[in-house]
Structure formats: C-alpha cells, structure tokens
Amino acid sequence: xxxxxxxxxxxxxxxxxxxxxxxxxxxxxxxxxxxxxxxxxxxxxxxxxxxxxxxxxxxxxxxxxxxxxxxxxxxxxxxxxxxxxxxxxxxxxxxxxxxxxxxxxxxxxxxxxxxxxxxxxxxxxxxxxxxxxxxxxxxxxxxxxxxxxxxxxxxxxxxxxxxxxxxxxxxxxxxxxxxxxxxxxxxxxxxxxxx
Amino acid sequence: xxxxxxxxxxxxxxxxxxxxxxxxxxxxxxxxxxxxxxxxxxxxxxxxxxxxxxxxxxxxxxxxxxxxxxxxxxxxxxxxxxxxxxxxxxxxxxxxxxxxxxxxxxxxxxxxxxxxxxxxxxxxxxxxxxxxxxxxxxxxxxxxxxxxxxxxxxxxxxxxxxxxxxxxxxxxxxxxxxxxxxxxxxxxxxxxxxx
Numbered sequence: 001x002x003x004x005x006x007x008x009x010x011x012x013x014x015x016x017x018x019x020x021x022x023x024x025x026x027x028x029x030x031x032x033x034x035x036x037x038x039x040x041x042x043x044x045x046x047x048x049x050x051x052x053x054x055x056x057x058x059x060x061x062x063x064x065x066x067x068x069x070x071x072x073x074x075x076x077x078x079x080x081x082x083x084x085x086x087x088x089x090x091x092x093x094x095x096x097x098x099x100x101x102x103x104x105x106x107x108x109x110x111x112x113x114x115x116x117x118x119x120x121x122x123x124x125x126x127x128x129x130x131x132x133x134x135x136x137x138x139x140x141x142x143x144x145x146x147x148x149x150x151x152x153x154x155x156x157x158x159x160x161x162x163x164x165x166x167x168x169x170x171x172x173x174x175x176x177x178x179x180x181x182x183x184x185x186x187x188x189x190x191x192x193x194x195x
Numbered sequence: 196x197x198x199x200x201x202x203x204x205x206x207x208x209x210x211x212x213x214x215x216x217x218x219x220x221x222x223x224x225x226x227x228x229x230x231x232x233x234x235x236x237x238x239x240x241x242x243x244x245x246x247x248x249x250x251x252x253x254x255x256x257x258x259x260x261x262x263x264x265x266x267x268x269x270x271x272x273x274x275x276x277x278x279x280x281x282x283x284x285x286x287x288x289x290x291x292x293x294x295x296x297x298x299x300x301x302x303x304x305x306x307x308x309x310x311x312x313x314x315x316x317x318x319x320x321x322x323x324x325x326x327x328x329x330x331x332x333x334x335x336x337x338x339x340x341x342x343x344x345x346x347x348x349x350x351x352x353x354x355x356x357x358x359x360x361x362x363x364x365x366x367x368x369x370x371x372x373x374x375x376x377x378x379x380x381x382x383x384x385x386x387x388x389x390x
Contacts, residue, residue, distance in 0.1 A: 151380070154376050154379070154380055155376075158368070158373055158376055158377065158380075159380065161364045161367065161368070161377075162361055162364055162377055162380050162381065164364075165360060165361050165362075165363050165364035166357055166360050166361035166364075166381070166384070167360075168360050168363070169356045169357055169359075169360035169361075172356065173353070173356070178353055181349050181350075181353055182353065182356075182357055184349070185346075185349055185353075185354065185357050185384040185385070186357065186361070186384055187384075188383060188384045188386075188388060189361070189380040189381060189382075189383045189384035190380070191383075193383060194389055
C-alpha cells in the first residue's frame with residue numbers, strides 16, 4: 001500500500017531533522033560547539049539557510065535536540081535489552097552490562113567542549129533521563145530480589161544507586177574488557193550473601 | 196622547657212591563620228562566597244585589616260586555603276584509620292568506611308554556592324588529592340588480595356576505581372545507616388568469589 005501524502009511529508013521532515021542533528025554534532029565535535037554557525041550547518045546538510053531556520057532557531061537548540069535524541073536512544077536500547085531477556089537475574093545483568101558499555105562509549109563526549117557545553121545547560125533533561133533509568137533498574141532489582149537472584153537485605157532503591165554509581169567508573173576505564181570486569185565485581189555486590 | 200621565641204611566634208601565626216580560615220568558611224556558608232569581604236573577615240577574627248592582608252591577598256585565596264586544609268585533614272584521618280588497624284582485609288574495610296562517611300558528611304558543601312565556587316577553581320588540587328587517595332586504597336587492595344582478603348582476579352587499580360566509584364553514592368544517601376549498607380554491598384564486590 002502506498003504511503004499517504006501526509007506520512008511521506010512526515011517521514012521527509014524527520015529525515016531532514018535527523019540530518020541536521022547529525023551534521024551539527026559532527027561540526028561541533030570538529031570545531032567546538034561555540035564556533036559552529038547556522039550557515040555551515042545548512043551547507044553540510046545541503047539545504048538552504050531559510051529551510052534550516054524553519055526547523056531550529058539557533059545552533060544551541062540543535063545541539064540540545066541532538067543530545068535529547070542520544071539519551072532517548074540509549075534508554076530505548078536498554079529497554080530493548082531488558083525485553084529480550086527472561087529470567088530476572090539475567091535481565092538485570094544484561095541491562096547493567098548495556099548501561100556500562102554505553103557509559104564507557106559516551107566517555108569521549110564528556111571530556112570534550114561539546115560535553116561541557118551540553119551538561120552545563122541540560123540539567124533538567126539529564127535529571128529526567130536519570131530518573132527514568134533509576135526507575136527501570138530499581139524494578140529489575142526488585143524483581144531479581146523477589147526470586148533470590150539479588151540480595152533482599154538492602155532496599156532496592158539503595159542497591160540501584162550502588163549499581164549506577166559503581167558502573168559510572170566505566171567512563172574512565174581503558175577497554176571493554178575492563179568494563180566487563182567492573183560489571184563482574186558490581187554484580188558480586190548485588191547477589192545474595194552466601195554465609 | 197619553655198618554648199623558644201621563634202616557636203611561640205610560629206604557633207601564634209598558625210592559630211591566627213586557622214582562625215582566618217574558620218571565620219571565612221563560616222561567613223561564606225552563611226552569605227555565599229561572593230558576598231564576603233576582607234573587612235567582615237577581619238572583624239570576625241578580631242584582627243585589623245592590615246594584619247589580615249599580611250596573611251592573604253583576598254577572599255578567594257582564603258577559601259582555597261581553607262579547602263586545601265579540609266582535604267589534607269580528610270587524608271590524614273584516613274591515614275590514621277589505616278595505621279591503627281592490623282589485618283589487611285580489616286584495614287581496607289576501615290579505610291573505605293571512613294571514606295564513605297566523610298563523603299556522606301561533606302555532601303552538604305557540594306550542593307552549596309561555596310561548593311560550586313571551590314570546585315570550579317581547584318581542579319588541580321582536587322585531582323592531586325584524589326590521586327593520593329587512589330594510591331592509598333590501591334595499596335590496601337593489593338595487600339588484602341595478597342592474603343586472600345580481596346579478589347585477585349581483577350587488577351587492583353580497577354578494583355580501587357570500583358570502590359571509590361561505588362562509595363561516591365554515599366553523597367546522595369539519606370543516613371549513616373544507608374552509608375553502612377552501601378559499604379556492605381561494595382565490600383561484597385571486593386571479596387574473593389566463592390564458587
């Protein structure tokens with residue numbers, strides 16, 4: 001069945017928007033976020049400046065939209081990992097592993113001018129995403145504790161903070177292998193104590 | 196034996212310096228670091244402005260000296276805890292517990308204007324203290340692994356990062372009891388795996 005005209009327009013707009021976000025992030029990484037101009041972005045995307053301004057008012061708005069898309073993508077990825085695993089303990093492990101690897105990979109951003117720029121201004125946005133993440137992990141911890149896959153002598157909210165805090169070290173680790181070792185150690189803290 | 200005149204002078208200077216640091220920190224907490232003046236500090240300490248200027252050139256220098264003294268005090272406290280415990284496993288536990296409680300207590304500072312002011316400008320100083328701390332913990336981890344009190348399948352440097360990262364959650368916990376539970380969980384990750 002052919003797409004309706006409206007759907008085609010919608011899909012086109014999304015494609016252009018995505019291209020604007022990608023090009024802007026690339027330029028910001030290359031030149032630093034404060035040096036990028038709307039003209040450079042329009043040129044790189046291959047659209048006119050007037051068209052670009054129909055999508056976004058300025059470079060800052062584009063960078064924040066890019067960041068929001070990145071974070072939403074990470075959360076979607078974690079949800080997907082969660083939903084394709086069955087046993088509670090295995091689910092928790094799989095999601096924490098994915099989270100640790102994402103944290104490790106996005107390390108690059110945090111140390112750049114772009115990272116500093118985004119983090120100084122998107123406090124609310126990040127706090128919201130972090131809340132969402134915390135909520136997701138806490139549900140998995142509670143579920144795992146219910147079947148004996150996680151310790152139940154520590155409140156799930158605290159066990160969740162422990163997990164996220166411990167795995168934050170993935171940012172500064174040199175390799176995926178080191179990230180997996182960090183995960184092993186962190187999960188050993190989560191398991192029921194064997195006295 | 197009576198003190199030498201020079202020693203008496205030295206002790207007096209140290210006392211005045213400490214009083215300046217304490218008064219300035221109290222004023223900065225109360226009014227915000229940017230509103231404190233040299234005159235207010237001199238008045239609170241009970242010395243003349245001219246005398247104050249013999250010790251420090253401005254408020255910022257005083258606040259940084261205060262911060263440096265705080266950090267040095269925390270490191271000295273950890274060293275003392277380390278040196279009064281014998282068995283490697285117990286030493287590591289005692290030092291990590293003290294670190295977690297210090298982290299929990301200084302939480303107040305981080306969230307104030309004073310905290311923000313100090314952290315924006317003393318990056319090097321903090322990095323140096325953190326290196327010192329990392330080094331101390333890594334020695335304890337290595338020692339504990341050597342006698343079977345800590346796992347030896349993870350490089351001590353990585354186990355150290357795990358510990359410090361996990362215990363950073365102490366900052367956001369509501370009570371000392373929660374901090375001790377965090378410590379329990381973190382230490383469970385450090386112990387040799389029991390298969």
